[in-house]
Amino acid sequence: MRLNGEISSGEDEKEKQPGTSTFSGQKVVVGYALTLKKKKSFLQPSFTGLARNKGIIFVAVDLKKPLPEQGPFDIILHKLSGEEWHDIIEDYRQKHPEVTVLDPPDAIRHLHNRQSMLQDVVDLNLSDCHGKVSIPRQLVITKEKDPSSIPYEVTKAGMKLPLVAKPLVVDGTAKSHELFLAYDEFSLSELEPPLVLQEFVNHGGLLFKIYIVGETIKVVRRFSLPNISKRELSKVAGVFRFPRVSSAAASADDADLDPDIAEHPPTPLLERLARELRHRLGLHLFNIDMIREYGTKDVFYVIDINYFPGYGKMPGYEHVFTDFLLSLTQSKFKKKLTT
Numbered sequence: 249m250r251l252n253g254e255i256s257s258g259e260d261e262k263e264k265q266p267g268t269s270t271f272s273g274q275k276v277v278v279g280y281a282l283t284l285k286k287k288k289s290f291l292q293p294s295f296t297g298l299a300r301n302k303g304i305i306f307v308a309v310d311l312k313k314p315l316p317e318q319g320p321f322d323i324i325l326h327k328l329s330g331e332e333w334h335d336i337i338e339d340y341r342q343k344h345p346e347v348t349v350l351d352p353p354d355a356i357r358h359l360h361n362r363q364s365m366l367q368d369v370v371d372l373n374l375s376d377c378h379g380k381v382s383i384p385r386q387l388v389i390t391k392e393k394d395p396s397s398i399p400y401e402v403t404k405a406g407m408k409l410p411l412v413a414k415p416l417v418v419d420g421t422a423k424s425h426e427l428f429l430a431y432d433e434f435s436l437s438e439l440e441p442p443l444v445l446q447e448f449v450n451h452g453g454l455l456f457k458i459y460i461v462g463e464t465i466k467v468v469r470r471f472s473l474p475n476i477s478k479r480e481l482s483k484v485a486g487v488f489r490f491p492r493v494s495s496a497a498a499s500a501d502d503a504d505l506d507p508d509i510a511e512h513p514p515t516p517l518l519e520r521l522a523r524e525l526r527h528r529l530g531l532h533l534f535n536i537d538m539i540r541e542y543g544t545k546d547v548f549y550v551i552d553i554n555y556f557p558g559y560g561k562m563p564g565y566e567h568v569f570t571d572f573l574l575s576l577t578q579s580k581f582k583k584k585l586t587t
């Protein structure tokens with residue numbers, strides 16, 4: 249695996265000949281099925297230009313036409329919601345094993361539920377690998393539950409306040425990112441199940457976004473929710489909606505930060521976590537939101553995992569992705585030669 253500093257810089261590119269640098273000397277055709285918003289943030293000219301120089305071309309999948317009639321593609325990148333697309337891409341994947349579909353729809357679906365998305369982190373049991381990685385204590389409130397029973401459920405489960413209330417299902421809608429902070433259990437009745445209630449972990453207002461692209465890992469720091477003191481907790485009641493703080497393009501990397509809070513998680517820990525999750529989830533493209541418990545050096549929590557996140561905000565993503573797409577076709581070509 250390659251970490252931060254090892255990602256190729258723009259300088260290397262100048263030394264290589266533009267044009268036909270694919271393993272087989274052929275063009276690599278990447279079909280993409282993405283929302284307009286995603287297309288705009290991901291397929292930036294700086295990326296498509298670099299990729300073109302390396303023999304990679306991007307072709308939009310026409311959703312009005314049958315997929316098997318399009319292409320031929322070497323790779324398909326996709327992030328669209330809905331059952332219909334799930335079935336189309338799964339059927340195509342099975343009938344066209346020669347095309348690399350990133351990623352399998354059932355593996356992506358696993359991340360659409362905030363309970364199942366974190367299950368693999370629990371199963372991993374990373375309690376002693378240059379630090380401890382777990383998930384915050386959480387409780388699922390199903391759709392059938394009467395909201396008035398939530399305070400009782402929370403008390404019964406021994407959950408510690410404050411809590412973060414998150415919609416159980418992440419389906420790409422703005423609503424699935426509507427999160428609330430609950431300072432008392434009674435106000436939770438105002439919210440609409442299905443929900444995941446997660447204990448809020450103080451982490452000094454800083455979050456690590458760990459981007460995975462195949463075997464490459466890149467960590468960026470983002471601003472997050474500030475600590476909540478015991479004093480504040482005792483004085484405040486209610487549920488409060490909060491904005492998507494950590495999704496903002498502004499990185500915390502250049503800010504004047506307390507080193508105890510801002511120090512990156514240990515590299516061996518990140519490598520192990522990324523490798524294991526890549527295998528267990530069966531995904532190549534995702535990011536992990538991780539926080540360090542305030543006042544500790546090596547107690548970490550994974551709070552969120554996202555499929556095909558906003559890579560456009562990842563510094564150097566153009567090079568990382570170009571190399572990744574080339575590596576996929578190269579390993580396929582090598583396989584062909586040996587069979």
Ligand SMILES: Nc1ncnc2c1ncn2[C@@H]1O[C@H](COP(=O)(O)OP(=O)(O)OP(=O)(O)O)[C@@H](O)[C@H]1O
Nearest residue numbers: 384412425446447448449472473494495537551552
């Ligand atoms: N258990 C927690 N303890 C402390 N802060 C949390 C916790 N869960 C979430 N947060 C804060 O709320 C933010 C949003 O939570 P989360 O990442 O789960 O939501 P999301 O809608 O899936 O976000 P994304 O835009 O990354 O997909 C986090 O980035 C972090 O700042």
Ligand SMILES: O=P(O)(O)O[C@H]1[C@H](OP(=O)(O)O)[C@@H](OP(=O)(O)O)[C@@H](O)[C@@H](O)[C@@H]1OP(=O)(O)O
Nearest residue numbers: 286289418419420421495554555556557558559
């Ligand atoms: O909005 P951006 O492009 O930045 O990407 C965000 C992405 O939205 P998009 O898929 O519409 O692009 C989100 O996907 P859905 O859960 O809503 O499907 C989710 O993955 C966020 O975590 C990403 O933000 P990041 O965590 O990387 O900052």
Ligand SMILES: [Mg+2]
Nearest residue numbers: 494537552553
């Ligand atoms: Mg998140």
Ligand SMILES: [Mg+2]
Nearest residue numbers: 418552553554
């Ligand atoms: Mg998320």
